[in-house]
Amino acid sequence: MPLVxxxxxxxxxxxxxxxxxxxxxxxxxxxxxxxxxxxxRNLYMSVDPYMRGRMQxxxxxxxxFQLGEALQGGAxxxxxxxxxxxxxxxxxVSSLLGWREYFVAxxxxxxxxxxxxxxxxxxxGALGMPGLTAYVGLxxxxxxKRDETVFVSAASGAVGSVVGQIAKLKGxxxxxxxxxxxxxxxxxxxxxxxxxxxxxxADLDAVLAQECPDGIDxxxxxxxxxxxxxALLRMNPFGRIPACGMISIYNAETPPPGPANLGAIVQxxxxxxGFIVSDHFDRFPAFSADMSGWISEGRIIAKxxxxxxxxxxxxxxxxxxxxxxxxxMLVRLGPDPS
Amino acid sequence: MPLVxxxxxxxxxxxxxxxxxxxxxxxxxxxxxxxxxxxxRNLYMSVDPYMRGRMQxxxxxxxxFQLGEALQGGAxxxxxxxxxxxxxxxxxVSSLLGWREYFVAxxxxxxxxxxxxxxxxxxxGALGMPGLTAYVGLxxxxxxKRDETVFVSAASGAVGSVVGQIAKLKGxxxxxxxxxxxxxxxxxxxxxxxxxxxxxxADLDAVLAQECPDGIDxxxxxxxxxxxxxALLRMNPFGRIPACGMISIYNAETPPPGPANLGAIVQxxxxxxGFIVSDHFDRFPAFSADMSGWISEGRIIAKxxxxxxxxxxxxxxxxxxxxxxxxxMLVRLGPDPS
Numbered sequence: 138m139p140l141v142x143x144x145x146x147x148x149x150x151x152x153x154x155x156x157x158x159x160x161x162x163x164x165x166x167x168x169x170x171x172x173x174x175x176x177x178r179n180l181y182m183s184v185d186p187y188m189r190g191r192m193q194x195x196x197x198x199x200x201x202f203q204l205g206e207a208l209q210g211g212a213x214x215x216x217x218x219x220x221x222x223x224x225x226x227x228x229x230v231s232s233l234l235g236w237r238e239y240f241v242a243x244x245x246x247x248x249x250x251x252x253x254x255x256x257x258x259x260x261x262g263a264l265g266m267p268g269l270t271a272y273v274g275l276x277x278x279x280x281x282k283r284d285e286t287v288f289v290s291a292a293s294g295a296v297g298s299v300v301g302q303i304a305k306l307k308g309x310x311x312x313x314x315x316x317x318x319x320x321x322x323x324x325x326x327x328x329x330x331x332x333x334x335x336x337x338x339a340d341l342d343a344v345l346a347q348e349c350p351d352g353i354d355x356x357x358x359x360x361x362x363x364x365x366x367x368a369l370l371r372m373n374p375f376g377r378i379p380a381c382g383m384i385s386i387y388n389a390e391t392p393p394p395g396p397a398n399l400g401a402i403v404q405x406x407x408x409x410x411g412f413i414v415s416d417h418f419d420r421f422p423a424f425s426a427d428m429s430g431w432i433s434e435g436r437i438i439a440k441x442x443x444x445x446x447x448x449x450x451x452x453x454x455x456x457x458x459x460x461x462x463x464x465x466m467l468v469r470l471g472p473d474p475s
Numbered sequence: 476m477p478l479v480x481x482x483x484x485x486x487x488x489x490x491x492x493x494x495x496x497x498x499x500x501x502x503x504x505x506x507x508x509x510x511x512x513x514x515x516r517n518l519y520m521s522v523d524p525y526m527r528g529r530m531q532x533x534x535x536x537x538x539x540f541q542l543g544e545a546l547q548g549g550a551x552x553x554x555x556x557x558x559x560x561x562x563x564x565x566x567x568v569s570s571l572l573g574w575r576e577y578f579v580a581x582x583x584x585x586x587x588x589x590x591x592x593x594x595x596x597x598x599x600g601a602l603g604m605p606g607l608t609a610y611v612g613l614x615x616x617x618x619x620k621r622d623e624t625v626f627v628s629a630a631s632g633a634v635g636s637v638v639g640q641i642a643k644l645k646g647x648x649x650x651x652x653x654x655x656x657x658x659x660x661x662x663x664x665x666x667x668x669x670x671x672x673x674x675x676x677a678d679l680d681a682v683l684a685q686e687c688p689d690g691i692d693x694x695x696x697x698x699x700x701x702x703x704x705x706a707l708l709r710m711n712p713f714g715r716i717p718a719c720g721m722i723s724i725y726n727a728e729t730p731p732p733g734p735a736n737l738g739a740i741v742q743x744x745x746x747x748x749g750f751i752v753s754d755h756f757d758r759f760p761a762f763s764a765d766m767s768g769w770i771s772e773g774r775i776i777a778k779x780x781x782x783x784x785x786x787x788x789x790x791x792x793x794x795x796x797x798x799x800x801x802x803x804m805l806v807r808l809g810p811d812p813s
Contacts, residue, residue, distance in 0.1 A: 190742070197742060198712065198742065198743070198744075361737060361738065365737075366733070374536065380740045380741050381741065382741055383737070383738050383741060386738055391735075392735035392736060392737075392738060393735065394732030394733065394735055395704070395732060395733030395734040395735050395736070395737040396733040396737070397729075397730035397731065397732055397733050398730060398733070399699060399703075399721070399730075399733040399734070400699065400721050400724055400730060401749075402718045402747060402748075402749035403718050403719065403720055403721060403749035403750075403751070404528070404535060404536065404749070405536070405749065406536075406748075406749045406750055406751055406754060407748075407749050408746065408747070408748045408749075409740060409746070409747040409748075410740075410744075410745075410746045410747075410748075411739075411740035411741040411742070411743065411744045411745050411746075412741070412744055413741070413744055416744060
């Protein structure tokens with residue numbers, strides 16, 4: 138009997154907020170690896186807000202998902218059958234072939250990961266794309282200086298939690314916003330933020346004035362919308378705003394009005410710069426060296442929220458937009474490495 | 476009888492659109508110059524949109540105008556009495572002491588200008604701050620490459636008209652928007668723009684799609700508001716938006732909603748960068764050499780709109796917001812140099 142892999146397919150293109158019925162759990166036979174190929178059992182897969190954009194049929198920096206086909210996304214797994222001597226059975230690899238339990242791919246297309254460096258799931262979070270996003274956006278684009286104030290939204294998320302901790306390492310005053318008092322407590326007590334607040338129902342202008350008494354030099358924007366608007370009003374001259382994502386508008390059927398305070402861009406000579414991590418893969422080696430050092434020294438804490446089983450991957454994805462995660466939202470697809 | 480200078484004072488801080496009654500024409504005696512000082516007769520003074528911000532009582536990059544005191548702004552004039560051997564009577568100087576007919580100031584605080592280089596009024600326009608604004612914003616901040624598409628709003632204005640012409644010199648496809656069909660004709664037929672359109676009542680998305688078939692690489696934003704919103708939707712990946720001013724919102728009593736299409740900043744990795752010309756005075760020598768060359772070769776045409784007499788300075792200023800100028804709006808305060 139051939140090996141069967143469960144996978145998640147796009148059943149219909151979501152309009153506004155995605156629904157469970159926009160997705161389908163299906164089974165697909167897993168072929169035998171050809172010469173040069175390996176078969177991989179995924180152990181963890183990543184769900185990320187940017188995947189929402191790929192569900193639309195639109196021109197973008199990354200191809201749209203196709204209806205009726207399995208989704209794609211970051212995953213780490215273990216080689217369970219190999220026809221390539223360079224990547225034997227038992228090795229761990231990172232790929233963009235998540236949303237399925239098994240796959241077969243050319244060995245050369247996979248990145249090997251070292252399970253002794255850190256828990257393998259970290260390669261989807263602090264040691265993977267979210268970590269690199271934080272690293273590039275903060276250090277390369279925003280270039281914070283010691284004693285500057287860094288404000289980060291979605292600060293308890295996969296990217297934001299790393300941004301804040303790197304900024305602390307660089308000697309900045311760090312302020313974060315999050316969606317619940319429990320997350321705020323985490324930021325202050327576990328992740329070392331100087332200040333944190335819950336953005337829901339907050340008077341954002343007042344709370345930013347209080348928590349950023351010297352203004353904001355860097356606003357690492359993960360959300361857009363009202364927090365961007367309020368931050369603009371509080372930015373110091375020559376402030377920098379790396380724009381990493383705008384989760385507040387991803388599910389809007391028509392875009393909501395933008396920030397009314399955009400005049401501050403001219404007045405205070407601000408730079409608002411959008412970026413996409415895939416343009417910055419050349420920074421991976423430096424990032425990887427720095428980040429694995431910081432993690433092993435205990436200077437960066439990699440937070441994770443784990444959901445069990447591919448049958449729960451869709452609800453994990455949907456949960457991102459309700460803020461159900463702390464740190465990296467992951468789906469555990471198989472047994473941990475022995 | 477002492478010499479008397481007429482001057483324009485700020486009578487009240489405008490709310491929303493400024494009114495004539497927010498200003499007062501007054502007379503002030505002109506002192507004799509002390510040792511090291513000169514007395515200057517202003518010949519031309521500049522009115523500029525940024526002055527609107529200085530009429531508010533707010534923290535900004537430049538001090539607010541004070542109630543009951545004369546306004547300030549760029550002016551060129553002629554030394555009519557001198558007690559400094561380095562700046563004799565008859566010389567021409569540029570200063571920030573406009574909005575008055577005469578002033579006395581230390582010779583060392585004034586910049587001498589060469590009346591043989593170009594008409595002296597050009598030092599308030601293409602050879603002055605608006606020209607430097609265009610030069611820095613386009614060449615230093617946006618860095619357009621040959622064959623890229625450059626879109627500029629307020630393209631027949633003091634800054635925009637120079638932006639478009641420099642962009643043409645650099646081999647770009649240049650598209651401009653302006654507020655009347657007469658201005659559009661000027662852009663196309665006299666200033667060498669590849670395309671131009673009237674933004675009033677236009678379907679901006681449609682007209683930008685038509686006039687910028689290869690997208691927009693650089694949007695030089697002088698206005699903010701709806702044109703910025705439409706341009707965002709049309710920007711190519713890695714596009715640059717130098718934000719020079721947002722005249723569309725200067726007179727708003729409460730800021731209107733910002734651009735709904737700001738998500739494009741992330742999606743297309745755009746850079747929106749505000750700048751203020753006074754941060755870039757180090758570029759003046761290079762600018763001045765380039766620009767005077769381009770003007771003398773006939774490659775840049777310096778357009779001007781002249782209003783006669785200080786008693787009409789306020790209406791000239793107010794006219795900026797109604798688009799009554801083509802090129803640099805100037806007030807002629809005295810006889811042309813003999």
